[in-house]
Amino acid sequence: xxxxxxxxxxxxxxxxxxxxxxxxxxxxxxxxxxxxxxxxxxxxxxxxxxxxxxxxxxxxxxxxxxxxxxxxxxxxxxxxxxxxxxxxxxxxxxxxxxxxxxxxxxxxxxxxxx
Amino acid sequence: xxxxxxxxxxxxxxxxxxxxxxxxxxxxxxxxxxxxxxxxxxxxxxxxxxxxxxxxxxxxxxxxxxxxxxxxxxxxxxxxxxxxxxxxxxxxxxxxxxxxxxxxxxxxxxxxx
Numbered sequence: 708x709x710x711x712x713x714x715x716x717x718x719x720x721x722x723x724x725x726x727x728x729x730x731x732x733x734x735x736x737x738x739x740x741x742x743x744x745x746x747x748x749x750x751x752x753x754x755x756x757x758x759x760x761x762x763x764x765x766x767x768x769x770x771x772x773x774x775x776x777x778x779x780x781x782x783x784x785x786x787x788x789x790x791x792x793x794x795x796x797x798x799x800x801x802x803x804x805x806x807x808x809x810x811x812x813x814x815x816x817x818x819x820x821x
Numbered sequence: 822x823x824x825x826x827x828x829x830x831x832x833x834x835x836x837x838x839x840x841x842x843x844x845x846x847x848x849x850x851x852x853x854x855x856x857x858x859x860x861x862x863x864x865x866x867x868x869x870x871x872x873x874x875x876x877x878x879x880x881x882x883x884x885x886x887x888x889x890x891x892x893x894x895x896x897x898x899x900x901x902x903x904x905x906x907x908x909x910x911x912x913x914x915x916x917x918x919x920x921x922x923x924x925x926x927x928x929x930x931x932x933x934x
Contacts (some may be wrong), residue, residue, distance in 0.1 A: 716861070740922065749825075749911050749925030750864070795863060797923070808879070809854065809915070809923050813863035 713796050713812030720786055721820050728794060728815045729780040736798035739772050739779040740809075744793040753794075754781070786819050793817070823847050827912050827926035834902040834933045842897040842929050844912030850924075851917045853895035857881065857908040858928075864911065870895055871917060902933045 713730045720726060730739070738757055742750035754765050756772035756779060763770055769782045779798075783790055796812040828843045846853065854869035856879075866879030870889040884906060886898040895914075899906060909930050915923040 713863070747928075749913075749927050751925070752922050755922055808866065808869060809913070810866065811856070811864040813861065 711796060711798055711810055711812040713815060715815060716813065717816040717818070719818045719820065722786060722788060724786055726783040726786055726790070726817065727780060728796075729778060730796035730798070730812045731778045732798055733777070734798075734800065735776040736800055737776070738799035739770070740797040740799070741768075741770050741779070741781045742795040742797060742811075744795065744814075746792070750793075750795055783817075786817075788819050788821055791817055791819050825912055825914055825924050825926040827910075827929050829929060830927065831930050832932070834899070834931065836903060836933060838902050839898070839900050840902065842899075842910055842912075842931075844895045844897070844914075844926060845893050846895075846912075846914040846924070847893065848914060848916075848924065849892060850914035851892070852923075853889065853912065853914045854879070854923075855885070855887065855895070855897045856911045856913065857906075858911060859908050867897065867910075899931075904933045907931060907933045 711730050711732050740755050741753045744750040754770040759776045760774050761772040767784045793814045795814050797809050799809050825846045851872045855867040856864040865881050867885050868887040870876045873892050876887050909928050911928050912926045913923040
């Protein structure tokens with residue numbers, strides 16, 4: 708079954724508020740990725756993390772690769788209406804029988820009220 | 822700058838019918854995969870391939886077949902469509918070495934009645 712536990716499942720916030728979501732896993736991942744999906748579209752990559760402890764920013768987005776390699780979080784600062792969408796975490800294990808396989812969390816549905 | 826192309830975008834099938842969802846990528850990616858997206862379930866991996874001639878099962882492979890005869894194409898076949906296969910299907914591809922960003926197609930919305 709699915710190995711990534713993403714929370715929260717949904718968030719309703721006011722424009723201008725900060726947002727935080729996270730993913731945890733029972734397995735170690737070598738790469739953590741955060742995607743955003745707009746309605747009717749495929750997911751698009753926001754941030755990629757490749758090293759334990761790495762903290763990476765992309766505009767108002769900040770993501771961190773947990774030290775244990777079993778978790779990651781995504782923060783969005785000063786949210787705006789176009790941040791609405793579904794956010795997915797994804798993990799990649801580079802070796803073993805799961806070589807190349809990318810596993811996704813259940814997604815966080817973000818709604819931003821103007 | 823095509824990236825990952827999926828066809829069709831929408832499809833309605835009757836129970837028991839068969840069809841093939843097409844996926845093509847022009848980035849010379851070794852890895853290709855199929856996911857289905859259902860409300861509250863996220864993206865669940867159906868089948869994946871790490872190169873031409875190599876395929877493997879994901880989390881929810883039952884009812885689906887795949888083949889990878891070329892690097893570019895990775896079709897997904899539904900042999901006997903069932904209502905439980907009503908879903909949105911996404912194809913994704915990525916390189917196996919270096920940065921492992923997966924690129925997604927725009928999805929195929931399938932309804933089985």
